[in-house]
Amino acid sequence: MKSAQIREAFFRFFEQNGHTQVASSSLIPANDPTLLFTNAGMNQFKDCFLGLEKRAYQRAVSSQKCVRAGGKHNDLENVGYTARHHTFFEMLGNFSFGDYFKRDAIHFAWTFLTSPDWLALPKDKLWITVYANDDEAYAIWADEIGVPKERIIRIGDNKGAPYASDNFWTMGDTGPCGPCSEIFYDHGAEVAGGPPGSAEEDGDRYIEIWNLVFMQFNRSADGSMDPLPAPSVDTGMGLERISAVLQRVHSNYEIDLFQSLLNAAAKVIGCTQQGQASLKVVADHIRSCSFLIADGVLPSNEGRGYVLRRIIRRACRHGHKLGARGAFFYQLAFALAKEMGAAYPQLIDQQAHIERVLQAEEEQFSKTLEQGLKILEQDLADLKGTEIPGETVFKLYDTYGFPYDLTADIARERGLTLDEAGFEREMDAQRERARAASSFGVDYTRLLKVEGTTDFLGYQQNAASGQVI
Ligand code: ATP
Ligand code: MG
Ligand code: MG
Ligand code: MG
Numbered sequence: 196m197k198s199a200q201i202r203e204a205f206f207r208f209f210e211q212n213g214h215t216q217v218a219s220s221s222l223i224p225a226n227d228p229t230l231l232f233t234n235a236g237m238n239q240f241k242d243c244f245l246g247l248e249k250r251a252y253q254r255a256v257s258s259q260k261c262v263r264a265g266g267k268h269n270d271l272e273n274v275g276y277t278a279r280h281h282t283f284f285e286m287l288g289n290f291s292f293g294d295y296f297k298r299d300a301i302h303f304a305w306t307f308l309t310s311p312d313w314l315a316l317p318k319d320k321l322w323i324t325v326y327a328n329d330d331e332a333y334a335i336w337a338d339e340i341g342v343p344k345e346r347i348i349r350i351g352d353n354k355g356a357p358y359a360s361d362n363f364w365t366m367g368d369t370g371p372c373g374p375c376s377e378i379f380y381d382h383g384a385e386v387a388g389g390p391p392g393s394a395e396e397d398g399d400r401y402i403e404i405w406n407l408v409f410m411q412f413n414r415s416a417d418g419s420m421d422p423l424p425a426p427s428v429d430t431g432m433g434l435e436r437i438s439a440v441l442q443r444v445h446s447n448y449e450i451d452l453f454q455s456l457l458n459a460a461a462k463v464i465g466c467t468q469q470g471q472a473s474l475k476v477v478a479d480h481i482r483s484c485s486f487l488i489a490d491g492v493l494p495s496n497e498g499r500g501y502v503l504r505r506i507i508r509r510a511c512r513h514g515h516k517l518g519a520r521g522a523f524f525y526q527l528a529f530a531l532a533k534e535m536g537a538a539y540p541q542l543i544d545q546q547a548h549i550e551r552v553l554q555a556e557e558e559q560f561s562k563t564l565e566q567g568l569k570i571l572e573q574d575l576a577d578l579k580g581t582e583i584p585g586e587t588v589f590k591l592y593d594t595y596g597f598p599y600d601l602t603a604d605i606a607r608e609r610g611l612t613l614d615e616a617g618f619e620r621e622m623d624a625q626r627e628r629a630r631a632a633s634s635f636g637v638d639y640t641r642l643l644k645v646e647g648t649t650d651f652l653g654y655q656q657n658a659a660s661g662q663v664i
Contacts, residue, residue: 196314198438198452199538202258204314205287205432208307209256214289217257219539222490223499229367231266231499232487233259236288237408237429243292244371244410244427253294258434259286260490260539262483265502271600274479275472275513278399278439278446282506283483285434293425300407300428301335304378308405314441318342320381322401324391326362326374327351332409336376348392364408364429371423373411380404380440404440405432448475452534456481459530464519473513480510481527482535488549489541494556505598507556511564512601521561525553560596567595571605581610585617592618593625 196204206216220239224230227241236259242248263270264282273280289303308316323342325332327349336342350362365372379391379401388398410427412420435447442450448457456478461467466474487503494504510524528542528549536543574587583606591597603613 196438196441198434198450201314201438201441202285202287202434202538205258205307206256208313209254209289209303212254212303214254214256215252217255219258219260219285222260222262222487223492231502232262232264234261234263234266234268235259235429236261236286236431237290240290240292240429241366243290244366244429246293250292253292255290255292257288257290258538259288260486261286262487264483264506271506271509272604275476278448279402279433279436281435281447281479281482283479283486286431287434287437288429288431290430291428293427296426296428297332297409298335298339300409300430301332301340301376304405304407304430305340308378314437316380316440321346322379322381322390323347324350324362324375324377324379326376329362329374329376329409332374332376348390350392364410365414369414369416371410371412371427372414372420373409373426375409376407377403378405378407380436382440382445386445399445402436402439404436405430448478453478455534456527456530459527460514463523463526464514464517466517471517473516476513477510477517477524477527480506480513481524481531484510484524484553485528485531485542485549486539488552489539489545493552501598504556505600507553508560508564508596508598508601509604511557511560512568512605515564515568522554522557524557525550528553563595567591567597570595571602575609575611578611581612583611583613585614585619585621588613588618589621589625593621 210216217239220233222233224233224238227238230238233239236257237244239257239259240255243250260283262283263280265271270280271282274282289300291300307313308321309318321342323336323346325336325347328351329349333347333349336347337344362375362377363372364375377391381390382400382402384400386398386400387395388400389395390401391403408429408431410429411423413423414420433447435450435452438450438452439445439447444450447453453475457474460474460477460481464474464477484503484507487499487506492499492503494500494507496504507524511519514523528546532542532546542549571587571591574583583602588597588599588602591602592599599613599615599618606613
């Protein structure tokens with residue numbers, strides 16, 4: 196099944212079970228200033244779960260555009276390293292606003308995954324986790340569904356404070372919260388990694404495909420938990436991960452949708468080597484960048500715009516590593532529109548805009564990328580130890596426009612680390628200089644900036660949101 200067909204099947208299954216299909220919301224959260232980007236299907240329904248908003252339906256199904264490249268969930272560093280993480284992905288989800296609860300949620304998920312009429316996955320490849328003391332969910336999986344007990348794992352017991360584990364979901368410090376149950380797929384013994392809850396769980400053998408959240412309690416400021424009058428359900432399944440399972444490939448990057456992006460990237464860059472991490476990074480990043488621009492984000496020096504800029508510059512650097520010279524990234528917007536435009540027409544409508552924004556950003560950065568890389572090589576040739584000094588990281592940042600994480604990405608490829616404290620000291624010193632200069636009424640730091648090299652004002656904390664950017 197192609198990813199587009201899986202998305203459709205998901206809608207159909209839940210519509211047949213009384214759910215209303217709701218369109219994906221924008222990547223820029225409409226009602227939550229604490230959130231950098233939409234990172235889950237439930238975001239747009241937050242007020243429904245809180246009881247602040249009533250809708251005409253109590254059951255919803257959606258495929259939500261998500262970006263996890265900053266804030267609480269940040270998978271940027273995983274891209275290119277794991278088989279399962281993207282900066283942009285689609286989260287399929289079904290939701291109950293005070294309607295059905297655990298039993299139905301579990302039965303729906305299992306039926307959709309294993310029924311011969313739907314995805315028909317082999318049952319013995321599926322592993323389940325429940326929250327440590329969630330006997331109710333355990334019993335449903337074991338007794339009603341019939342999953343053998345060796346493949347149902349309680350998570351959370353041994354992780355210290357109650358409700359601090361991965362399998363207990365909270366919306367914030369207070370408010371609705373509750374236990375989770377996750378469904379994992381075993382990709383087989385050829386892949387490294389252990390079952391969920393084991394020391395090796397971070398490998399890519401057992402991949403989490405679906406997370407069911409049972410909103411059951413309301414947590415008050417004093418930490419007490421009272422049962423919610425009408426418990427709710429929020430679920431999320433990564434479309435790319437379930438596509439990999441159904442297409443019998445291990446990595447998300449081998450699914451239909453990514454194959455065409457990888458081919459397009461190799462063609463535009465002029466390299467042939469498939470399977471390279473850098474090519475995957477480029478293919479991943481064209482999705483997050485294009486969707487973010489389509490939703491109104493523009494590259495800038497702070498907040499959401501700086502996250503976008505960082506992703507674009509990372510893509511440029513990886514393209515450069517593969518041999519690209521000059522602007523190449525923007526040309527992939529076409530391939531993406533071709534691949535995903537049917538499901539997301541904004542990619543087609545805004546293709547020209549996306550290309551213009553990307554091309555301008557790339558052209559600006561390509562002027563300094565080459566030079567910055569040369570400087571870095573020189574400094575590395577003299578490096579003693581395995582830590583790149585803060586002054587070098589700062590120089591690359593300030594003069595050549597290398598975001599901190601871009602240098603960190605290069606360092607990681609070579610088994611090196613960055614002197615973060617030293618970099619922060621240089622940043623503080625620069626801010627101090629800027630303050631001193633501006634107290635004379637003229638912002639000398641601005642005057643001193645040379646064309647095209649730096650229009651950076653800071654790697655900093657966003658004062659309004661508190662998000663580290
Ligand atoms: P993981 O533990 O693998 O990082 P998660 O627990 O952080 O996943 P959830 O927040 O539970 O993920 O999101 C629900 C589902 O969305 C996951 O079960 C997975 O299928 C998918 N998903 C989460 N993060 C990503 C990502 N970065 N790229 C692709 N799919 C993802
Ligand atoms: Mg995660
Ligand atoms: Mg997880
Ligand atoms: Mg999860």
